[in-house]
Amino acid sequence: MTSTDCRRPVRPDAGQRPAIQQDIRLLYFAWLRARIGHAEENFPKPAEVNDVAGLLAWLRDRGGRYAEALRDLSVIRVAVNQDYVGPDHPIRDGDEIAIFPPVTGG
Amino acid sequence: MFRVQREDFNIGHELDRLATGDHSIGGVASFVGLVRDMGGPDRVSALTLEHYPGMTEKKLAEIEAEANRRWPLSASLIIHRYGRLEPGDRIVLVATASPHREAALAACHFLIDWLKTDAPFWKSEETARGERWVEARAQDDEAARRWRETGNSSG
Numbered sequence: 570m571t572s573t574d575c576r577r578p579v580r581p582d583a584g585q586r587p588a589i590q591q592d593i594r595l596l597y598f599a600w601l602r603a604r605i606g607h608a609e610e611n612f613p614k615p616a617e618v619n620d621v622a623g624l625l626a627w628l629r630d631r632g633g634r635y636a637e638a639l640r641d642l643s644v645i646r647v648a649v650n651q652d653y654v655g656p657d658h659p660i661r662d663g664d665e666i667a668i669f670p671p672v673t674g675g
Numbered sequence: 676m677f678r679v680q681r682e683d684f685n686i687g688h689e690l691d692r693l694a695t696g697d698h699s700i701g702g703v704a705s706f707v708g709l710v711r712d713m714g715g716p717d718r719v720s721a722l723t724l725e726h727y728p729g730m731t732e733k734k735l736a737e738i739e740a741e742a743n744r745r746w747p748l749s750a751s752l753i754i755h756r757y758g759r760l761e762p763g764d765r766i767v768l769v770a771t772a773s774p775h776r777e778a779a780l781a782a783c784h785f786l787i788d789w790l791k792t793d794a795p796f797w798k799s800e801e802t803a804r805g806e807r808w809v810e811a812r813a814q815d816d817e818a819a820r821r822w823r824e825t826g827n828s829s830g
Contacts, residue, residue, distance in 0.1 A: 585704075596727070598725060598727055598795070598797060599725060599797035599799070599808055600808045613733045614784075633741065648727075648730055649794070651729055651730035651734075652733075654795075663770065667727060667730065667795075669727070669746075669795065669797070670808065670811070671810075671811030672790075672792065672793070672794060672795050672796055672797060672811065673789035673791075673797050673798045673808075673809040673810070673811055674724065674726070674755060674767070674790065674791060674794050674795070674796025674797070674798070675708055675755075675766070675767055675787060675790050675794070675796070675815075
């Protein structure tokens with residue numbers, strides 16, 4: 570599994586045609602996966618979501634399990650395309666966004 | 676060099692292999708992490724390690740590259756297991772080889788400290804009271820921060 574699995578090849582004539590919107594891919598791990606109830610989901614980036622903080626707020630607004638799992642953002646870490654990022658990091662079409670608690674390996 | 680695997684590993688075999696063929700190596704340092712059961716009312720009967728395939732490999736490669744940037748290592752190795760493990764089982768092996776012991780020992784310490792805060796693994800423990808996710812420890816963050824602040828081999 571890599572960040573590029575879900576991306577379609579770039580079309581050479583992409584500039585001339587309407588862009589094909591690539592889904593964002595969300596991954597959940599550890600107790601976040603357990604509380605949200607699934608490990609992965611793919612959907613088009615909501616127009617109002619521009620950064621990590623915006624995505625987390627958008628997910629919380631779904632209510633239910635999402636609101637519960639994402640209630641305390643101090644115990645949430647986010648990686649975009651497999652790098653740790655902060656709340657201001659931009660979200661773009663095709664991004665792989667992983668949401669998880671602080672890591673406990675080793 | 677790193678591996679992420681479900682299977683156990685043989686410490687002697689891995690350390691031998693790390694130093695074989697390079698006679699400029701003067702010492703090999705290693706750390707082995709084990710599944711722990713501290714007893715008491717929350718006895719741990721087993722542990723399941725979950726990870727983020729893809730990012731795990733990316734982070735381990737970065738951590739190892741950083742160790743090699745900071746210290747003159749002849750070779751280094753990280754093996755991290757995932758899946759269900761029982762008390763006493765090996766979880767992780769970090770080993771470093773260098774012409775001199777200082778570099779090997781410091782780099783080994785650095786690798787396990789950074790791995791604990793950067794590599795995307797999560798532990799879930801099975802106890803008599805049910806399953807519980809292990810919480811990150813502030814001491815681990817502190818240990819990793821120390822290395823970030825030094826940023827060189829003096830740490």
